Amino acid sequence: MALTISQNKQQRDTPVLEIRNLTFGYDQALLNIDAFTLAQQESIAVLGPSGCGKTTFMHLLTGLLRPDAGSIQINGTEITTLSEAKIDQLRGQQIGIVFQRMHLIPSISILDNLLLAQRLARVPSDKTYAIGLLEQLGIADLGNRRPPTLSQGQVQRAAIARAVAHKPSLLVADEPTSALDDKNARDAITILKDLTIGNSAALIVVTHDERVRASLQRTYDLTTGQ
Amino acid sequence: MNLLRLSFANLTVSPLSSAVNILLLALGTASIAALLLANTHLASVLQRNAAGIDLVIGATGSPLQLVLAGVYHADVPPGNIDSKELTRWAAHPMVASAIPLSLGDSYDGYRIVGTVEEFSDLYGATLQAGRFWHRPFEAVIGSNVAQSTGLETGDTFSGNHGLVASGEAHDGIPYRVVGQFLATDSVLDSLIVTSTRSVWLMHNTQHQGEHPEDGKLRHHQGEDCANIQDCDPATEGGEESHQPDNYEAHAHHGEAIDHDEMSLHFNDPAFEDHPQVGDQSAADEADGVNEEVTLLLITLSSPLGMLSLPREVNAESSLQAASPAYELTRLLQIVGIGLNWLKTFAAILVVSAALSIFAALYASLRARRHDLAVLRCLGASRSELFSLLFLEGFLLTVAGIVTGLCFAHGGMSLVGYWVGDGRGLTITGWAWAPEEFLLILGLLATGALTALLPAWQAYRTDVSRTLTAP
Numbered sequence: 001m002a003l004t005i006s007q008n009k010q011q012r013d014t015p016v017l018e019i020r021n022l023t024f025g026y027d028q029a030l031l032n033i034d035a036f037t038l039a040q041q042e043s044i045a046v047l048g049p050s051g052c053g054k055t056t057f058m059h060l061l062t063g064l065l066r067p068d069a070g071s072i073q074i075n076g077t078e079i080t081t082l083s084e085a086k087i088d089q090l091r092g093q094q095i096g097i098v099f100q101r102m103h104l105i106p107s108i109s110i111l112d113n114l115l116l117a118q119r120l121a122r123v124p125s126d127k128t129y130a131i132g133l134l135e136q137l138g139i140a141d142l143g144n145r146r147p148p149t150l151s152q153g154q155v156q157r158a159a160i161a162r163a164v165a166h167k168p169s170l171l172v173a174d175e176p177t178s179a180l181d182d183k184n185a186r187d188a189i190t191i192l193k194d195l196t197i198g199n200s201a202a203l204i205v206v207t208h209d210e211r212v213r214a215s216l217q218r219t220y221d222l223t224t225g226q
Numbered sequence: 227m228n229l230l231r232l233s234f235a236n237l238t239v240s241p242l243s244s245a246v247n248i249l250l251l252a253l254g255t256a257s258i259a260a261l262l263l264a265n266t267h268l269a270s271v272l273q274r275n276a277a278g279i280d281l282v283i284g285a286t287g288s289p290l291q292l293v294l295a296g297v298y299h300a301d302v303p304p305g306n307i308d309s310k311e312l313t314r315w316a317a318h319p320m321v322a323s324a325i326p327l328s329l330g331d332s333y334d335g336y337r338i339v340g341t342v343e344e345f346s347d348l349y350g351a352t353l354q355a356g357r358f359w360h361r362p363f364e365a366v367i368g369s370n371v372a373q374s375t376g377l378e379t380g381d382t383f384s385g386n387h388g389l390v391a392s393g394e395a396h397d398g399i400p401y402r403v404v405g406q407f408l409a410t411d412s413v414l415d416s417l418i419v420t421s422t423r424s425v426w427l428m429h430n431t432q433h434q435g436e437h438p439e440d441g442k443l444r445h446h447q448g449e450d451c452a453n454i455q456d457c458d459p460a461t462e463g464g465e466e467s468h469q470p471d472n473y474e475a476h477a478h479h480g481e482a483i484d485h486d487e488m489s490l491h492f493n494d495p496a497f498e499d500h501p502q503v504g505d506q507s508a509a510d511e512a513d514g515v516n517e518e519v520t521l522l523l524i525t526l527s528s529p530l531g532m533l534s535l536p537r538e539v540n541a542e543s544s545l546q547a548a549s550p551a552y553e554l555t556r557l558l559q560i561v562g563i564g565l566n567w568l569k570t571f572a573a574i575l576v577v578s579a580a581l582s583i584f585a586a587l588y589a590s591l592r593a594r595r596h597d598l599a600v601l602r603c604l605g606a607s608r609s610e611l612f613s614l615l616f617l618e619g620f621l622l623t624v625a626g627i628v629t630g631l632c633f634a635h636g637g638m639s640l641v642g643y644w645v646g647d648g649r650g651l652t653i654t655g656w657a658w659a660p661e662e663f664l665l666i667l668g669l670l671a672t673g674a675l676t677a678l679l680p681a682w683q684a685y686r687t688d689v690s691r692t693l694t695a696p
Binding site for chain 2: 056062084088097099106107115116117119125
């Protein structure tokens, strides 16, 4: 029993995301991050003007790009040294991503989009949980409809539901409110925060939207590193 | 939700494009499959009908014509030969059996064959009803004849001169159906079989009516040419074989004898049928019956006979021996040239369909590159993206193949239904050509090749670049 308590404590103490001395660039250095840490149930807005590397930052911490140097750990696992297959697996299981353009798979229903996310994450299919998510987001009646038949706000909610369908520990949202009006933007951020806390996950919102900034616990400016 | 379902769902996003691609491939597949089926079916039917017949001996002429007429009942025979040839060749040490056929008349398009009971053994036929003939003008009918004409045991019918339904009828001399064969899926199903003597008497008896002053049946070489032929003045001098001018309906110059006279003949002991034609000869010589047969179906006692017997027969100017196996091969080679051209055309259709599927997959890949990148973000591996695109190509290919095979087999069934029994060439779609397995494998390989490049492109998707691309 003591061992279990110790493990739980260690798990709680381990940051969900920890970045050290990260550098990345194409022709010239684009990103330099000395230290960046994110704990469970914490939410942060990563800010910066267009072209400062916000999307690149997101791709780095999800393993879609490899840094030139530095360390990125997710739940204590160093991802910069993992094989591509291992990164795919880790990304599927531990990270949920909300894309700027949502990118729901148009050929299948909203519910199937959620079940597909579970399948690709190699977690057991949990239809009840998926339906519960849709209910929580107020789109349970749209579960059998395909994305092209939904409004932008409904697609946004469905995309968020898909990102958390496999219960990730890190939720990353790339400009999730850029195409939304104030009400939908406010709703989207509220939902993201609620789901993050509810799942004991951590939330990173990459954005230049000032509406988001005030809603999250912390901010991080990529240009200043503060 | 698995990759197979996702692949299928992706194909339904553009149903028209998918349907056109499936249809294109189906048409190519159906064309090739139908040709294979037709070829296999034709070869099978031809071989089945020729089983047990090593040689056909008949009058000189085209050997293919002799085989088509004697074995497949699909052409007019070159002429007649004297029935003494039967006795002669049946006694040959290389011959196991010799079955005479006398052709020339028909009923409702079905050929009347004068022969011996052993003829039915060639096709493994058994009687479904009735019995074999005991007397002249008794006939046993094949299953197709019974089905098509409605004739049953006990019915009577009048044959026509010639091998088509439009020939002049032997109205005064009816045949009586005394038996019916079980279906054999051979040419026998479409034949009316009677004794050789019936055919001889049919023609000679009629001419007795034409020449009452003779007081007995006689040879009418120059007028009737026995059982099937038109008269050829050149043969009147007593040549043993005759090249006909027109087999379709040979002319008779007198009226048929009436039924009373026929009844008289039926009751005459001289009309009792004999089990073997050779036995009939003596009686027929006494009758003055014209003793000619159209051809002999020979079964050899030894394969060596195939070398020596044809040479021996062909050495005689009035006879020829034709091998069904050889003529069949020659015929299929001739038909095969046409089939090869058709197969080439069908193969072009298949290649066109494959290219179309490739274009559709490639276009789909480009349109869905963001979706594929998202799948990688959700945890899909490169090989899963490869499988996804490959499965889409594979599903289109399989759907095309299955549809094509349904078209081919369904089409053959329809043709079989429309053509009917086809005079012994029963056509069915419920058959499988062995080459169809190779066709399916080839098409699957083509489909796999078609899907390979788009699948490889999917495998190589650069997720980060794709997601940031406009």
